Amino acid sequence: MSLTLFNPFEDLIFDEHFCFLSGKLTTETMSVFPGWLMDHFKFGEEKIEMMDKTKSYTYSDLELPCSLEVKEAFEELDLKIQAAYKGGFEGMASLDEELIFQWTGRIVYGLLYYEMVYERDRLLKKGEDFQLSAVLKERFGNFHLMLQSLIEPVSFVGKKPWSISIFQLKYSSDIFSYRDDTVNLMFSMGVNGFGIIACLQDNGVIGEKQKDILDKIKSHTLHPIQFEELYARFHYSDYIYQYKAEYKIENQDDGIKIEALPAKVIGSKPLFGFWDENIFAQLLANYWQVYGIEREDILKFQKPPLSFLENPYSKDFINPESIDLPF
Template sequence: MQFTDTNCFLCGTIITKEHRTPVFGEWLQQKYNLKDKELLLLDKSVTTFGQLGIPCCDRCHTHYMLPLEHEVEQAATKGMAGLQALPPQRLFQWIGKMYYGTLVTELIKEADPLVMPEYAVSEDPKMLGKFRSFYQVLQSLRVPMEFDGFLPCSLFLLEVSPTEDELPFEYQDELTTMAFSIKLGSVAIVCTLLDNGIIRKALGRLSQVAEGQLLHPIQLAEFKARVFYAAYIFNVVPEYFIRPQKPGDDHLVLDTLIDDVTNEIFNPWEMPAYAHMLEEMWKPWSIREQQILQNPSQPISFLLDEHHQFKPMERYVKQV
């Protein structure tokens, strides 16, 4: 794992600064006109989707990155059905590449920042431990690898109703909690990396209710707030172990272990902190924290009714 401009992000091979692969695939940039769209980095410097590249050797770019992007592009042309048919491990790798590419960019920037971030990610031992574990499972991009009975993430695929949806593309990530979401047309992919599917299980009822429905954008934002907040209070880092190999094996098999004896898997769910996350997600609708917590024990929800059933919604009507 090297955070430099002169090592391939995936295999570590020494390269020149010209050897790069786009963090966001070129097909994605073209389809959603992203090339010149600006991104603000943690050190307050500005880049664009088109400029955001990750150090990558020619072999990894040609043999692993391009086929992955081609697979996702083909699946995305078929909308929800295409993305659902894609092997979940490929979606994990695709999201992992974008997440890690953004992370490496931030960490390279931290060595010579425009403005020193208040909390330097590279100086946090716990975060570096998480990145190390993530880097291990990201190697499945180039090393044939099977995760036995688990996927190193929680994946949610949601469909957005076109009635009041004005954003063909949307992207958000939280580097420290490893939460990620990307919207491609009417399909939103929400993912929490490095949780082995625990967050999906913990939010089981929510995903059962929301997946398969046509969500209003405000409902999608609420779903993301719940997932991103769950990632925020997730409190363990899985360990991964490669099974001993036998002659003739053509792939690695990984097992996993989570220390839930000395660590609580989740820190307590605190309504004010969740309401703050929800306020961030609901910024386009100008819904403030005090409105969200009118009833402190039951924050307002556009997604679920009082019986925790799905609340169908076609248009947003501003609350008075």
């Protein structure tokens, strides 16, 4: 008998009375961001904006309805991540990628949940129906199914559905850097000792595209400005990726098995569209604004684009210690 699991994107069910992951009736809640992380970096009372910039919450106000089973499962996962976190880069790098997927996925999905609720309520006030495209329903539904691997017999075989990179990173001990893209299911976090970049449903394609630079940074401790540039490369690569992620999902007696399928290039359409340096420079300038670097500083007439990761002429990796900027 096949396994039937809750999919909130089928009927767009985002209700405070139903567990966000299992769909069971509940009165319990859990935070989107782990409590220990908010306490450690003291950002619980800081504001986070929704995508359209008209609505914001404090991080500590972001809570998800959940069953007791789901709450306990995430608390157990949190203990594993927290223990690894204390070990710095080595501790995090030693973790099974599936655990990192579930942990980062909890945060990204939690923010996606709030985006869904906000958009539904906004349209309701205007007397309009809340709808999602078939493409987004499928993407988000698959992501939700994968997250249920924490509580259900859902397993991953063969090629994994994500690209997850962990690397050494030099930050002041009190700085917590976080970015996400809920529509494209992306996550980045930088703290003292390590950084994480995760594309949670790219089937490894973005990681493969950035393999050359990822190989170059091994054994190096990145400067924060390099971390921001690396995430910008991942983010823009995802933006110009021209194929949707496909999966082989087998629902068997012993559970659901998910295998990421390799992208099949159709005709002359490449995996990635044209890399536009103008668009990338604007994206990068958004990430580098804390350093006072503008788009015009990145793109200068008759000069290659500014990079802190690679020498634009030799393509050699730039030694982080040679970067004279604060961290």
